[in-house]
Amino acid sequence: MENKLEIYSVSESSLIVYFGKAIDVNLPRDISSYAQQVTHAFPTAILNCTPSYTSLLIEFHPLKLDWLTLQRFISTIKPSLPRNDIAGNTITLPIFYDVSTGPDLTTMAEQLNLPKEQIIEFHHSTLYTVCAIGFAPGFAFLADVPENIRMPRLTEPRKRVPQGSVGIADRQTAVYPQTTPGGWNIIGNCPLQLYDATSPQTSRLKVGDKVQFSPISQREFFELGGTTCLDW
Template sequence: MMDIQPVSETALIIRLGDHIDTQLAVKTGDMADHIRRSYPSELIEVIPSYTTIYIQYHPLKTDFIELKSRLQVLVDAFFLSDDKDDRDRKVSKIITLPVYYSLETGPDLPEVAQFHNRTVADVIQIHSQSTYVVCAIGFSPGFAFLGSVDSAIATPRKSEPRKMLPAGSVGIADQQTAVYPSDSPGGWQIIGNCPVSLIDFDKAPMSPFSVGLSVQFQPISRDEFFALGGTLWSHWKSWIRG
């Protein structure tokens, strides 16, 4: 399935599917990179997300009709050439993020475990065993939505979002998982903390993530967490009780 529709005077959306599928996210991310490289001056934004690629263009440099026909050719060629090489290339790029899973960094571990009638150790093991795919980046700068969380630990968001979470918090929301790159409000179930900085506005790229990349989590000890620059957040208790 492929469909290109205008959404405003300066934007269009390419739809590549209608259900969430991590393989499609890999393809969507690759294609977005390819499009961004192919038309650097006409295109202002190219934003892949799960099943779509949103494109904002400069209204004096191109228009919908012209862009649609060029994109059609590009996307068709991409699908034909793709299959093996591109996907292998992308899968070989795996980011490994260290995570200190603990009650002092992941206050929702007991809730997630209880929800599935499992132990906290099970939750940690299952979460850190899977390889995830970046399906979208948004919500806040550098916030990567990773799919898919094993249904054995997939847990709904908290009924009441927290007003503030520390940067590095690793959360679960249904079948998605993510690391909050900066201090932020949030309603995800927090199970650990990644001490590595995931956002830097002085660097290009500012974030290690791009749609389609693979991500793994590596459990680390309390000592390793501190050695990597991790800090404990003293506000959990008041939020938990409150």
């Protein structure tokens, strides 16, 4: 890893490791590697590892592990060590791109001076990396959106964005795993359930995974359980 690690204490039972200062789709694999190796080295002391775009928050049991020991161990880790499945899986998600499921397609086409069909093509022809999970349970931040279809967040967030909505915010894209408020530009909908609190693996996506979007017809969308939103 070319970036120099920065390690800071957050509390008596947690620390945060910074791997860089800017979004880099190459970082998630290394951050996942560190999380796995720390958990493997201290299985009874590590309580949780929370990765983000550029950092890893590590929470530990202060009676089983001290800050200095953990810091020293982190400094010895090499991301080139065996990672098993850390490189992540490639997951294909079916998306119904349409103004009925993507109310911001028309506005984006006007502001970007691109046909809706081209926006859709640019979006689904890109292979994305899951860089972080957050905002809401199972909400996976994916990067990088092609530069020519990047759009800033809405000036006024919606009070209700339906589950499965596919959004764009600057260089990020995501699928809303639950119905929540949100301010991303919505261009379609994924009929698959991405988050299930009752499942052993609650989220279908994890940091380091690759995501490919695949356009589907309205018929296929409904057959997979999709529904359209009548009131945006």
